[in-house]
Amino acid sequence: MTCQHFRSLWEEASKPVVLSPALTDHISTCSLCAKFTDEQRELQQNLRVLRDSLPEPSASLDGVVLSVYRQHQLKLSSKGPRNTRLFPTLAWCFGFATLLLVIAVPFLLNRRHPSVFAAPIRVVPSAPFVTKTSVIAAKQAHRRRTSPPAREKNASSTVALAAPAGALPAEFQSLLYCDELICPDRLEMIRVQLPSYVARFGPATGNAMVNADVLVGADGIARGIRIEQ
Amino acid sequence: MERENLDTRSEAELLHMALGGEETAFLILYERLKRNIFRYAFYMTSSKSLAEEVTQDVFVALLKEGRKFREDRGDVGAFAFGIARNFVRRIERHGSRNQVLSTDRELESLSANLVSQAEELPSRIMRDQIVSRVQVAIASLPDHYRQVVVLCDLCELSYAEASARLDCALGTVRSRLNRAHALLAAKLRPMKDSQTQIQNAGPEGCLI
Numbered sequence: 001m002t003c004q005h006f007r008s009l010w011e012e013a014s015k016p017v018v019l020s021p022a023l024t025d026h027i028s029t030c031s032l033c034a035k036f037t038d039e040q041r042e043l044q045q046n047l048r049v050l051r052d053s054l055p056e057p058s059a060s061l062d063g064v065v066l067s068v069y070r071q072h073q074l075k076l077s078s079k080g081p082r083n084t085r086l087f088p089t090l091a092w093c094f095g096f097a098t099l100l101l102v103i104a105v106p107f108l109l110n111r112r113h114p115s116v117f118a119a120p121i122r123v124v125p126s127a128p129f130v131t132k133t134s135v136i137a138a139k140q141a142h143r144r145r146t147s148p149p150a151r152e153k154n155a156s157s158t159v160a161l162a163a164p165a166g167a168l169p170a171e172f173q174s175l176l177y178c179d180e181l182i183c184p185d186r187l188e189m190i191r192v193q194l195p196s197y198v199a200r201f202g203p204a205t206g207n208a209m210v211n212a213d214v215l216v217g218a219d220g221i222a223r224g225i226r227i228e229q
Numbered sequence: 230m231e232r233e234n235l236d237t238r239s240e241a242e243l244l245h246m247a248l249g250g251e252e253t254a255f256l257i258l259y260e261r262l263k264r265n266i267f268r269y270a271f272y273m274t275s276s277k278s279l280a281e282e283v284t285q286d287v288f289v290a291l292l293k294e295g296r297k298f299r300e301d302r303g304d305v306g307a308f309a310f311g312i313a314r315n316f317v318r319r320i321e322r323h324g325s326r327n328q329v330l331s332t333d334r335e336l337e338s339l340s341a342n343l344v345s346q347a348e349e350l351p352s353r354i355m356r357d358q359i360v361s362r363v364q365v366a367i368a369s370l371p372d373h374y375r376q377v378v379v380l381c382d383l384c385e386l387s388y389a390e391a392s393a394r395l396d397c398a399l400g401t402v403r404s405r406l407n408r409a410h411a412l413l414a415a416k417l418r419p420m421k422d423s424q425t426q427i428q429n430a431g432p433e434g435c436l437i
Contacts, residue, residue, distance in 0.1 A: 011407045039414040046363045046417065047382045050272075053360045057267045061281050062259075065288050069247075069255050072292045076250075 001026045006033050010040070172215055172224030187215040187223060194227075232257070240305035241298070248295045259288060262306060265384060266313050272379045273317045275364045283316045290316075303393065310394050314376075366416040374409035381406050 006026050019027070019037075027034045168174055196208040215224040235243065235257050247255035266287050271280035290312045298308050367378055380391040381402070388406075392399045 011403065039418075040410060043410055043414050043417065044382075046359055047378075049356060049359050050363045050367075051383050051385070053356070054268055054271060055277050057263065057277075057281055057284065061263075061284060065259060065285055066252075066256070068285065068289055069252065069292060072289075073250050073252075 003030060003033055006030070007036070010037075168215065168224040172213075172226045174224055175222055187217055190214050190216055241300045244291070244295050244298060244305050248292070258305070262287075262309050265306065266309055268384050269310065269379060270313055270317055272364075272367070272383045273375070274320055275368060279320055283313055283320070286316050287312045307394055362417065363413075366413050369416065370409055370412060374405055374412065377402055377405045378409045378413070 001022060003026075006023060009020075009023060027037055190213070192212050192214055193209045194212050196210050211228040213226040213228070214222050216222050232253055235246070235251075235254050238246070238254070238257075240258060240261060243254045243258040243261075247258055263284060267280050267284045270283035271277060274280055274283070287309055291309060294312070298305065367375055370378065376395055377391060380386045380394060381388065386394065388399050388402050392402045395402065
């Protein structure tokens with residue numbers, strides 16, 4: 001038996017008071033393990049002395065604990081029968097209500113915008129802005145009649161303004177679905193007034209209005225928007 | 230309710246009855262738990278007065294927090310032990326550990342015992358010295374080693390009971406105990422050397 005084996009056997013034994021013959025044989029041959037065993041035995045003896053020196057608790061302790069119990073019961077009875085689960089229930093209710101409030105407030109705030117957005121959009125019936133593309137077309141027709149040599153040059157600018165090949169003019173911001181639709185040759189421009197927060201600038205809450213030009217196709221679908229700063 | 234009927238009840242039942250106002254049930258529960266709690270608190274604090282204080286506080290806490298006890302998570306003894314452990318830790322945090330013989334009454338009682346048993350004085354002094362040195366050695370151990378020594382060696386709990394109280398594996402308790410024994414043996418070695426010197430000096434001998 002090696003010393004390591006001896007130590008492991010010693011550690012595995014729950015109360016190593018009685019040594020097995022194998023352990024005894026090893027102790028007789030190994031001075032280190034013999035010393036270890038002596039130390040451990042002496043420690044057990046010292047611990048036993050300490051264990052035996054446990055004082056008895058004072059007799060007054062029983063009386064004190066009993067009086068504490070009686071006071072506690074008296075206090076409970078003076079309060080009367082109360083629902084001990086009431087407080088946790090209230091606490092849970094309060095927590096749940098707070099959670100609902102936290103969830104509901106942003107939701108309600110978000111819902112306010114579309115309702116306000118829907119209400120105040122006004123079409124401004126101002127003549128120069130209503131059909132800008134038609135005005136441009138009329139000017140082009142006039143130029144075609146008056147100066148035939150300049151026809152080629154004006155034709156190219158007309159193409160750019162009228163947004164050929166399904167593209168919008170540069171200053172207009174494409175609306176979401178416009179990319180999937182082909183912009184027709186003739187677009188009608190309508191000037192509208194929008195609340196400033198819908199247009200993403202100006203005060204977030206307020207009644208300020210901003211002007212915007214909306215390009216609407218012949219099919220009645222808006223293709224682009226330009227907001228006047 | 231009759232005491233005989235209550236003696237056979239489990240600790241959990243006694244606790245519920247005590248919380249419901251049954252004083253006899255509380256007294257039986259107190260008698261069952263008091264000694265273990267006091268013993269644990271005494272060996273952890275090395276003070277009788279602190280141990281009594283902890284014992285009292287544990288029962289007050291049992292009355293206040295007893296409704297939180299859940300039988301599926303352990304017995305009432307383990308629940309009370311958990312409370313006692315927290316109180317001991319609180320005392321240690323406040324730095325009032327190792328207040329051995331702190332009260333005047335304890336000092337007086339010790340003096341009275343010494344005078345009345347004059348014939349046993351040398352052995353008593355020797356024993357008190359051993360006790361105080363072992364107490365100091367245990368108190369100087371790290372907390373996880375101290376807990377297993379107090380529970381297994383001094384409170385005489387089995388490894389399984391100690392592992393349940395400390396909420397750790399049985400093998401952990403065993404290895405911690407062996408390590409704690411090795412540390413204690415090393416700490417008590419100087420005491421053994423001094424005892425050997427005294428014995429070698431003889432009854433009339435002088436160490437100087």
